[in-house]
Amino acid sequence: MARILLFIALAAVVFVALPFVVPSYYVGLTTKILIFALFAMSLDLLIGYTGLASLGHAAFFGISAYTIAVLSVKLRMSEWIAFPAGLTMAIALGAVFALLALRARGSYLLMITLALAQVVWGIAFGWRTMTGGDDGLPGLRRPAFVSDETSFYFLVLGLVAASTVVLVALIRSPFGLALQGIRESESRMQALGFNVWRHQFVAFVIAAAFAGLAGALYVYYNRFVSPDFLHVVRSAEVLIMVIIGGVGTLLGPAIGAAAIILLEDIISSQTQHWLLALGIIYVATTLFAPRGLIGLYRERFMARRKP
Amino acid sequence: MRASWIAAGVLPLMLPITSSFAQQGPIKIGLILPLSGTFAPNGEDTLTGTRIYFDSIGNQVGGRKIELIIEDEQGRPDVGLTKARKLVENDKVQILAGFVSTAVALAVNDYAREKKIPMVLSGDAGANELTMPGPLYNPYIVRTSQNGRTPAAAAAAFAYKNGWRKVATMTSDYAGGFDTIGGFAQAFCKLGGTIVQEQYPPINTNDYGPYVTNVQSGVDGVVTFLPGSAGLKFVKQFDELGMKAKYPLMDIFGQIVYEPFLPQLGDAALGIYSTLHYAPTIKTPENEAFVAEYMKRAKRIPSDNGADGWAGAHAIADAAKAVDGKVEDTEKFLAAFRPDKFASPKGNISFDKYGQLIQSMYVRKVEKTADGYANVVVEKFDNVDQFWPMTEAELESYKYRYSELKGSMTNCAKVLEKK
Numbered sequence: 001m002a003r004i005l006l007f008i009a010l011a012a013v014v015f016v017a018l019p020f021v022v023p024s025y026y027v028g029l030t031t032k033i034l035i036f037a038l039f040a041m042s043l044d045l046l047i048g049y050t051g052l053a054s055l056g057h058a059a060f061f062g063i064s065a066y067t068i069a070v071l072s073v074k075l076r077m078s079e080w081i082a083f084p085a086g087l088t089m090a091i092a093l094g095a096v097f098a099l100l101a102l103r104a105r106g107s108y109l110l111m112i113t114l115a116l117a118q119v120v121w122g123i124a125f126g127w128r129t130m131t132g133g134d135d136g137l138p139g140l141r142r143p144a145f146v147s148d149e150t151s152f153y154f155l156v157l158g159l160v161a162a163s164t165v166v167l168v169a170l171i172r173s174p175f176g177l178a179l180q181g182i183r184e185s186e187s188r189m190q191a192l193g194f195n196v197w198r199h200q201f202v203a204f205v206i207a208a209a210f211a212g213l214a215g216a217l218y219v220y221y222n223r224f225v226s227p228d229f230l231h232v233v234r235s236a237e238v239l240i241m242v243i244i245g246g247v248g249t250l251l252g253p254a255i256g257a258a259a260i261i262l263l264e265d266i267i268s269s270q271t272q273h274w275l276l277a278l279g280i281i282y283v284a285t286t287l288f289a290p291r292g293l294i295g296l297y298r299e300r301f302m303a304r305r306k307p
Numbered sequence: 308m309r310a311s312w313i314a315a316g317v318l319p320l321m322l323p324i325t326s327s328f329a330q331q332g333p334i335k336i337g338l339i340l341p342l343s344g345t346f347a348p349n350g351e352d353t354l355t356g357t358r359i360y361f362d363s364i365g366n367q368v369g370g371r372k373i374e375l376i377i378e379d380e381q382g383r384p385d386v387g388l389t390k391a392r393k394l395v396e397n398d399k400v401q402i403l404a405g406f407v408s409t410a411v412a413l414a415v416n417d418y419a420r421e422k423k424i425p426m427v428l429s430g431d432a433g434a435n436e437l438t439m440p441g442p443l444y445n446p447y448i449v450r451t452s453q454n455g456r457t458p459a460a461a462a463a464a465f466a467y468k469n470g471w472r473k474v475a476t477m478t479s480d481y482a483g484g485f486d487t488i489g490g491f492a493q494a495f496c497k498l499g500g501t502i503v504q505e506q507y508p509p510i511n512t513n514d515y516g517p518y519v520t521n522v523q524s525g526v527d528g529v530v531t532f533l534p535g536s537a538g539l540k541f542v543k544q545f546d547e548l549g550m551k552a553k554y555p556l557m558d559i560f561g562q563i564v565y566e567p568f569l570p571q572l573g574d575a576a577l578g579i580y581s582t583l584h585y586a587p588t589i590k591t592p593e594n595e596a597f598v599a600e601y602m603k604r605a606k607r608i609p610s611d612n613g614a615d616g617w618a619g620a621h622a623i624a625d626a627a628k629a630v631d632g633k634v635e636d637t638e639k640f641l642a643a644f645r646p647d648k649f650a651s652p653k654g655n656i657s658f659d660k661y662g663q664l665i666q667s668m669y670v671r672k673v674e675k676t677a678d679g680y681a682n683v684v685v686e687k688f689d690n691v692d693q694f695w696p697m698t699e700a701e702l703e704s705y706k707y708r709y710s711e712l713k714g715s716m717t718n719c720a721k722v723l724e725k726k
Contacts, residue, residue, distance in 0.1 A: 025396035031390065125481075128710055133436065133482040136384055138413045139442065218385075224414050226384045268379050269393070272342050 015157055019150045028221075029253055029265060031153045033258045034160045035217045040241040040253035041167055048237075049171055050203040051183030055110045055235050056097065060208040061215035062230020063120060064090040068216055069137045069225040070130055079143045083216055090212020093120070098204035102132030102197060117235060123229045124233035127183030136226030140219060156217050163210055168251060172205070179203055242284050246292025255293050321342070323697065324330050324443045330707070333374040334627060334634055337394030338405040339387055339415065340430060345535065349407045349612045350379075355402070355605050356616030359597065368624045369632025376400060384418035387411035388418060391612040395424055401634045404619055406432040407482060407612070413443070420445045425528045428452060429619020431612055432491060435486060438663035438693060440703070446619045449638070449644045449662040451622050452615035453584045454693050455483060456490025457708070460690050461668035462582040471527040471555075477541065478532045482710065486531045487559055489709020489716070494696065496719035497651075502530075505716050515541040519548050528555045529713070531563065538563035539571070545690040546575040556580065557718050561647060561682065564673050566608045568678040576673045576680060584691075585611035585653045586682050613651045619666070622647055622656075634656040663693040666712045 020028045039061055046052045064086035071082040101112040126132045131137060146152040170176050181189045182196055190196050218224050228234065237260070245256020263281065268274040289296035308435035338357065340350035344726065354377065366373045371567055376398050378524050380387035387408070394400045395418075403419060404427040406412040419426040428437070428450040434453045434588045436443040466474065476491070478484040484507070492502055508713035519541070522529060529550075533541050542563045545551050558693045569576055587598055587608045597617060601609040622644055627634050629643035641662075648657045654667035668691045671682035688695075694702045 025393055028396070029389070029393050030376075072363060128482065128485070129715075131708070135410050135413055135482045138417055172325065205416075222388055223417055226383065226410050226414065228383050228385065228410075265393070266391070272379065274379070274544050275343055 004213060006301075014180075015025060015303055024149055025083020027149050027153050029135055029261070031156050032218075033158050033222055033261050034213050036162045036238070036241065036257040036261060038217075039214035040238050040245065040257045041124035041164065041250055042207045042236050043216065044242050044247065044250055044253040045167060045171075045210070046207045047185060047242055048250070049176065049254075050179045050200060052102075052200060052204065053106070053110050054101075054113040054207075055062045055239065056101075056113030056115075056230070057207070057211055058230045058234035059097070059120040060090040060093075060094055060116035060211035061218070061234065061238075062124065062227075063093050064212035064215035065219035065225045065229050066124055066131060069071065070140070071089050071146060073137050073139050074130060086219075087209060087212045090215065091209045094205040095201075097208070098201045100129060102200055104203065105257075109285055112230060114235070117230065120231050121227055121232070124230060131225075131227075134227055136211055136224055136228075137272045138224040140225070142220050142223065146220075152221070156221070159213065159217065163213060164250075167210070171250065175199070175202075228270075229263050240282065244282065246293055246294035249292065249294045252294035253293045308534070314719040322397070325720065329592065329629075331589075332630065334368065334402070334437070334622065335374045335376060335398060335400040336404055337398060337400035338375055338393070338403045339380050339390050339394070339403060339411065340375045340377065340405040341378070341407050342384045342557065344382040345406050345439070346382050349431055349610070350405070350609050351605075352612035353405060353600060353616035354611065356618075357429065359600050359604070359613075360617045360620035364624055367656075368627045369630070370562065371627075371632040373624075380408070382408055383696065384410045384412075384414035384695070385403070385407070388414045391415045395422055397648050401425070401677045402427060403621060404623065405616075406690070407523040408431045408432060409434040413435065416443065416445050419447055423447060425449065426635075427619050427623055427640055429616050431615070433483065433486070435490075435693070435709075438661045444661070446662075447641060449622065449641070449658070451656075452611070452662050453589060453666075455486035456724040457691055457693060457695055458534075458582045458668060459487050459490035459559050460695055461670065462557050462580075462689065463491050463498060463500070463573060465582065465670045465686055466528060466530070466557055467495065467498040467500050470528045471557075472500050472531050473526050474500065474528050474557075475506070475522050475526045476502055476503040476509065476530045476532075476716070477506050477522075477545055479519060479534060479537050480509045482534055483534070485710040485713050487709075488530075489712050491532075491559060492712060492716040492722050493705065493709070493718075496722045497697075499718055500709045502716050503716065504601045508533075508541075509627040510535075510537060512537065513540065513546045516548065519550055521546050522554070528557055528654060530559065534560070538565070539568055542572060542575055542579070549624045551575070551578075557582070560613075561671065564682055565683070566610060568683075569620075569673065577671045579672075580685075581671050581682060582668060583611055583671065584666050584668055585614045586669050586684050587714065588671075588676075588681050588683055589654070589669070591650070591652070591654070593650050597621075607628075618653060618656060621649055621651060622658075623643075625649065644697075654687075657690075659692050665690055665692045667691060668695075697701035 043057045046054055067089040068082045068086040071077045097116050104112050144154045186196050241256040241260050242253040246252025266278050317705045342350045361373050378390035401427050403407040406428050407430035411430045426448045433455040434605045435456050438450050445624050506518050556579045558581040561583040564576055564579050564581050628642035630639050634640045644648050645658050657665045668688040669684050670686035675685045704724045
């Protein structure tokens with residue numbers, strides 16, 4: 001326990017001191033990492049804790065971003081309306097997806113979530129007058145109180161930290177434990193009198209809400225939105241972050257997000273063949289660290305401590 | 308004795324701080340290009356063209372070395388913006404250049420405007436609004452490629468001149484498509500022609516048969532904008548189904564008759580007209596030297612992207628020279644682009660007050676030459692600015708934007724409706 005508290009205190013000091021120590025580019029990059037860490041953690045709630053694999057998670061991320069951009073840029077509404085509206089849309093879409101997709105399991109669930117997300121992508125791509133089509137919607141402004149990089153960084157840091165606390169509390173709550181029970185054996189939980197479908201539905205909506213929050217932060221970070229925000233490639237990317245980091249560990253996907261964003265940033269500046277390098281790293285990770293980076297850490301370091 | 312030792316040690320440490328010595332560092336140019344994904348060939352062409360010019364001046368201008376820092380935007384706008392931030396904040400580049408995807412250019416636009424970083428669009432990014440007065444206009448932008456509407460306007464001028472009065476159009480269903488075909492509709496309507504049918508096959512259509520057979524009979528020609536492999540698939544079926552024998556084809560931007568496709572297409576491409584601001588077959592000393600050098604490096608014929616990259620590098624070097632290498636003085640440096648004039652592989656080049664290139668437009672026709680199939684220039688329009696053949700005021704007076712005209716381009720009254 002003391003070790004965990006120490007770790008949290010240390011992390012807090014590092015993150016708070018960061019913008020005063022490193023150059024502005026790395027503050028921006030860390031902001032991006034925090035946003036994707038939240039996005040990956042929200043997907044881990046579904047995959048790792050509820051046992052529902054989704055290939056359409058970017059839809060929630062993207063619809064929240066699009067809602068905010070369209071309301072602010074096209075309809076000139078204030079961020080106090082746009083931001084909550086973005087989250088609401090993500091939650092509503094999460095509910096719709098859950099209603100349609102929760103009939104299926106395994107690879108069929110993957111296919112359905114993929115198909116539903118492609119529908120949302122198609123709307124963003126095709127509804128040119130509202131969404132700007134494939135050119136996207138530029139010209140979004142950040143709220144005045146977070147207009148500079150440092151204050152925006154602290155906003156993101158605060159929200160991501162608060163979300164992490166909520167997610168941890170959720171996973172440790174009776175509800176969270178029930179979700180993990182469902183992941184292990186649906187039929188047993190059913191026999192114990194749990195309403196499996198309702199639990200899964202709520203988990204799906206919560207995951208969508210946090211993905212929506214990540215999307216909302218990302219659209220303010222970039223100040224534009226394009227169909228690429230909710231493309232299947234983005235869904236796959238966040239899935240890889242979860243897998244590389246370690247499924248079902250919450251902290252793992254956050255580390256996976258950081259690792260992938262940093263690797264991509266560093267390698268793609270060095271060589272044109274960065275995709276090849278990244279691919280080799282992915283393969284190596286799955287071969288040598290099947291339980292993700294955090295699994296690797298636990299196996300190597302924690303095991304040694306327990307004699 | 309000791310004091311002088313100390314002075315000798317400290318002095319070099321202090322020198323870089325003074326501004327006159329900071330000027331001696333290299334001129335850093337950040338190139339943002341797609342080097343992986345669908346548009347990688349366009350990105351590589353732009354890069355090769357850029358390198359050919361800078362190498363020809365020894366990578367040096369105004370007494371300073373030129374340093375290129377190249378970043379892959381992967382065809383994704385948010386990646387492009389991250390790369391722009393890295394280049395400006397971390398690598399401290401003074402100039403951003405490249406940009407093939409319009410979405411990436413739009414994503415970086417606000418950032419560059421805010422940071423007051425000159426942004427030289429030397430890649431394909433053709434959004435009309437970036438260099439026209441309006442909300443997207445960025446005074447820090449200079450474009451050495453083309454905008455979406457001018458090759459389309461040239462196609463309209465050529466078609467009308469050759470007696471085409473009623474045409475059918477075939478356009479890939481995406482933003483760039485509407486911007487292009489809208490430019491054609493406006494120019495063609497104004498001359499007195501009519502579009503009698505518009506079709507918009509989705510970008511990844513595999514079977515163009517239904518679209519081809521659906522072309523209204525009795526038209527004077529078919530006008531297309533089908534980028535990437537779409538053009539290739541379309542024209543094969545257009546030929547096989549016997550339509551090519553009946554109707555002449557005008558390929559705006561030369562997407563079907565893109566040089567690397569020509570050997571594959573063979574006779575199917577013969578006689579197709581296309582409009583573009585470049586043709587590898589242009590017979591000028593500048594272009595012949597450029598093509599030879601390009602063939603040596605890339606082992607293939609350059610596309611317009613190569614020539615655009617070359618022109619971008621040339622314009623940057625000229626402007627840097629005009630301010631004696633002091634590119635950090637952004638306002639003076641940008642002002643130096645405006646009076647710049649030079650002969651390029653594309654023809655003679657100058658700039659308008661918004662930073663958009665004024666250049667020639669070429670109408671080409673596929674013919675069988677001694678070197679195989681090639682786009683031979685059959686008509687040339689000189690000094691084409693971004694509003695050509697209209698004036699800025701006239702273009703601004705129309706009510707509808709091109710993208711809003713999708714589905715009603717057959718109605719010339721609406722196309723030409725004033726505000």
